[in-house]
Amino acid sequence: MSKTKFIPQNPNFKKMVESRIRGNHFMNFVGIEITTIEPGFVEGELKLRDELLQQLGFVHGGVSSTLADVVMGFAAYSLVKEGQGVVTVDLKVNFVSPGKGEKLKAVGRVYKAGNKLFFCEGEIYVIHGNTELLIAKSDSIMTVLNPEDYLK
Numbered sequence: 001m002s003k004t005k006f007i008p009q010n011p012n013f014k015k016m017v018e019s020r021i022r023g024n025h026f027m028n029f030v031g032i033e034i035t036t037i038e039p040g041f042v043e044g045e046l047k048l049r050d051e052l053l054q055q056l057g058f059v060h061g062g063v064s065s066t067l068a069d070v071v072m073g074f075a076a077y078s079l080v081k082e083g084q085g086v087v088t089v090d091l092k093v094n095f096v097s098p099g100k101g102e103k104l105k106a107v108g109r110v111y112k113a114g115n116k117l118f119f120c121e122g123e124i125y126v127i128h129g130n131t132e133l134l135i136a137k138s139d140s141i142m143t144v145l146n147p148e149d150y151l152k
Contacts (some may be wrong), residue, residue, distance in 0.1 A: 006113055008030050008042035009081045013039060017078050020085075026042035030063070036147045042075040047103045048126075054137065058098040059126060059135065068122040068138035071108030076118035076142035080111060083146065086118065099135040101128030102104040118142040 001147075018038050021027070023077055046052070054060045056126055069091055076086045105125045124136040145150035151152040 006037070006074065006079055006110060007086070008039045008079050012045045012063075013037075013078045016082065017042075017074055020077060021074070027066070030066060032067060034068055034071075037078060038112065039078055040075055042078065042108045044071045044106045045103055046106070046107075048101060056098075058100055059104060061093070061095060064099070064104070064124045064136045065091065065097065065138070067104055067106045068093055068108065068124055068136060069140065070138045071106040072110075072120035072138065073108075073142055074124045075108040075110050075120055076113075079113050079118065080144055083148075085145050085147050086142040088140055088147060089117075089143045092140070093138045094134050095136050097133055097135045099124075099126030099133065101126040101131075101133075103127045104135075105132065106135070116144050118144070 014037050021034050032044050032046050034044045035111040052063045053058060069088055073086055105127055110118050111119050120140045122138040125132045126135050
């Protein structure tokens with residue numbers, strides 16, 4: 001998956017994204033770490049532990065879905081204006097292989113940015129030693145919102 005060539009609407013987009021990452025309680029609870037932030041492109045990692053596995057010892061599908069949603073959401077968020085936010089309106093995850101390993105790596109990018117909607121794609125890999133295996137591909141649509149319109 002290649003990086004994108006978007007121009008962010010906020011010149012301080014990286015600090016804006018980092019601030020939202022600190023405030024995203026669920027992703028921090030799960031242990032997701034964002035490793036790369038570029039306009040329309042985000043990478044993240046998650047160290048695997050027993051609590052994140054299903055009954056056969058593979059990464060739980062909900063964990064992969066959450067990680068995909070996070071990196072695609074922050075990829076979209078990197079392109080909005082100061083004071084705006086994004087939320088997921090559609091999320092599709094195709095699981096292509098079960099995953100066992102030490103950690104997950106996620107890549108999310110925007111492939112079409114509109115005024116109100118962002119179309120994103122993501123990939124989830126499991127890392128086991130020096131091997132990287134694609135375990136899921138995802139697509140999402142994110143919508144731009146002004147949080148003050150919803151917090152009244």
